Amino acid sequence: MSISKKNIFKQIQEIKTQAEQQTDQIKNQSDLERFKFEFLTRKSRVNQIMRSLKDLKSQDRKAAGQAANQLKNFLQKKYKQLGKQISFDKNLHIDITAPGCYYQMGHLHLTTQAIREIMKIFEKIGFYRVRYPEVEWDWYAFGALNFPEEHPARDEWETFFIDEQSVHPKLGKRILTPHTSSGQVREMQSGRLPIRMMNISKCPRRQLDVSHLLIHHQFEGLVVDKGINLKHLKGVINYFVKQYFGQARDFRIRPYDFLFTEPSFEVDVSCAACNKRGCKLCKQGWLEIGGCGMVHPKVLKNGGIDPSQYTGFAFGWGVERNKIMQEGINIKDIRLLYQNDLNFLEQF
Ligand code: PHE
Numbered sequence: 001m002s003i004s005k006k007n008i009f010k011q012i013q014e015i016k017t018q019a020e021q022q023t024d025q026i027k028n029q030s031d032l033e034r035f036k037f038e039f040l041t042r043k044s045r046v047n048q049i050m051r052s053l054k055d056l057k058s059q060d061r062k063a064a065g066q067a068a069n070q071l072k073n074f075l076q077k078k079y080k081q082l083g084k085q086i087s088f089d090k091n092l093h094i095d096i097t098a099p100g101c102y103y104q105m106g107h108l109h110l111t112t113q114a115i116r117e118i119m120k121i122f123e124k125i126g127f128y129r130v131r132y133p134e135v136e137w138d139w140y141a142f143g144a145l146n147f148p149e150e151h152p153a154r155d156e157w158e159t160f161f162i163d164e165q166s167v168h169p170k171l172g173k174r175i176l177t178p179h180t181s182s183g184q185v186r187e188m189q190s191g192r193l194p195i196r197m198m199n200i201s202k203c204p205r206r207q208l209d210v211s212h213l214l215i216h217h218q219f220e221g222l223v224v225d226k227g228i229n230l231k232h233l234k235g236v237i238n239y240f241v242k243q244y245f246g247q248a249r250d251f252r253i254r255p256y257d258f259l260f261t262e263p264s265f266e267v268d269v270s271c272a273a274c275n276k277r278g279c280k281l282c283k284q285g286w287l288e289i290g291g292c293g294m295v296h297p298k299v300l301k302n303g304g305i306d307p308s309q310y311t312g313f314a315f316g317w318g319v320e321r322n323k324i325m326q327e328g329i330n331i332k333d334i335r336l337l338y339q340n341d342l343n344f345l346e347q348f
Helices: 005-023 029-039 045-055 058-094 110-123 182-189 230-245 297-302 319-324 334-338
Strands: 128-130 135-137 160-162 174-176 195-204 215-225 251-256 261-270 286-295 311-318
Touching: 005 029, 005 045, 005 058, 029 058, 045 058, 110 128, 110 195, 110 215, 110 230, 110 319, 182 195, 182 215, 182 297, 215 230, 215 286, 215 319, 230 251, 230 261, 230 286, 230 311, 251 286, 261 311, 286 297, 286 319, 311 319, 319 334
Parallel strands: 128 195
Antiparallel strands: 135 174, 160 174, 195 215, 215 311, 251 261, 261 286, 286 311
């Protein structure tokens, strides 16, 4: 291909315009690399022009050579300049005059908060925290707690039975324990006396509605010592109610029938919204906390404790249920706690 001076000048002009157009788009290191690749490497068009100079007529070579060199200098200068501009941009990231960013902080889930509050209250009067298996044998959850074999009372606990084939010769079927009372006999078997157990764990049940969850948490208190009686149980309930719900709240116990406590009761706390007058949040002024009673002598025996020397009381209540009964919490559907809706969770 024959090459002319005119053609070379035209090309030089084109390259210059292209380079100028591109400088506006160079924002970061990789844009700059692209610029270098296109205009300054050995294979770039400028270098091709340089190489073709020798084919020009000798009288044209000087002027064309000068113009090509000028273009090369121009491109090199541009490249340096752009490099500086980019590092200047980088410094902007630590511009101390720029407005700050707001990082959102997470917080503990309401249930975890409740568990910690509960434990703090009971720790002050000598309770210690324990944990027992959530995948449990029938015997610890029912048998040892005085439920006769195949007794219909097992139905009340809406239990999940698992591993049908593996039935333990003594402990029976494997289940997901529906209540923390399964920890009572396990704690007695640990040999620790006196007992002041606080067993907190997850309890699955086949129930789901505004006031029930498939998995809820329970906290179970168990006290076993010489001379423990109903007055001690009432004292502990009174202490908890005042600490957790506030000095203005009252409680009452109603007779009930659990197989593992005798006598048995259910505990109610006065409704904060209507102050015992009765409203749409409560049952005639009262809200139910959960069950309690004096440990049945047979249960003590099953745990290897002599009921003629030792007596005890127990209570097992729902963490979530007690939480929503606190004043000002105002959650009407317990399922909201586990829907992972940040708009809801962030309120607590
Ligand atoms: N475990 C019982 C329940 O889940 C509550 C309870 C615990 C009752 C301890 C009496 C004593 O309903």
